[in-house]
Amino acid sequence: MPLVAPFALVPIIPNLPFFYLCFRAFSHWKALAGSKHIDFLLKENLIAPKPSKILDELYLRNRIPSPVSKGAADTLSSNSKVSDVETMLLHASDGKEIAKALDIPELQMELDRAVWQVETDLENKRKMREEKDQLALAKEEAKKK
Template structure:
């Protein structure tokens, strides 16, 4: 696998993992992977519906998916840590390449930033995973509704799986850092993307220095480093098609957050707000 650090703004960065291993034969897939593939195929089929409850479900489903924090999507892209994977990585000691733009992230702070991204949401995903697992069986009465599937049940199952994947991905990153299996490397093509938005900096300023330059009277203004249109260019450059949606989602969410007057909230306050947002989504 290969890791990417994609700065979205002067204060927020997207972590994304590209899988490099060859396709695994269906017979070798785990039971959970088979269920996931089946669910993906079913959803893709519903997306082709022109009307009916499938079309309505897909429409509202996409809106709900877009509200899932980009940090969760990024961690989900990292394969969850398993005993087999841990044993294999300890045996081979093969380093995982981490690509980043050195004109947007100081080289000396790359591993520290990755450590933060790997650990700051671990407990959040763990708690929400168990909460979803506990709540899912309580939606059983909805199965009595004819024709339409038990949507609440599948929703909580998906959220539980999503949080499990994000939690597993964060544990994997933490393990790689602990074993010194991360190999950072600045990519010139990535640097050029950020130079297009800051042509006068000539790559001299990092995001930290840009953020400092925006500070006045003790107040620091966070600024965007990417536009949603950069997603396609980055995906093509890094040969990672899924990165289009990841970047577009991250840019949109960060832009919305920066428009809020409470953007300077502390991490624990932001976590509480995220939980309230998720509860509101479930009520909808």
């Protein structure tokens, strides 16, 4: 068997990691180009911000505590004690209303994903705070003994 025979298999086996990394690089490049475009539009005052009655209604409605999920309810109840805690402006049920009101059906899936990510992040932060509090209490009790 010749020494170069294994190199003959290289074109047959697809280089999937290479294509994946190229796709990721292209996606990041597109996102960077989009952010530069938005930055240009903002610097040149080509974007005129307008208030949205739809979003204002949803945000005002959600300022009243209504427990949608366990994490959101815990965050809202702890917000009355500490002002540093983040709260949700949108809930999972709001994505469908926003997509319907703005007539962009694809937006619902993206909003649902974003709400899920933020709720998960808030829940993880709440758990971390609880663990830190428990650790601090354990240290204080150990010092007293």
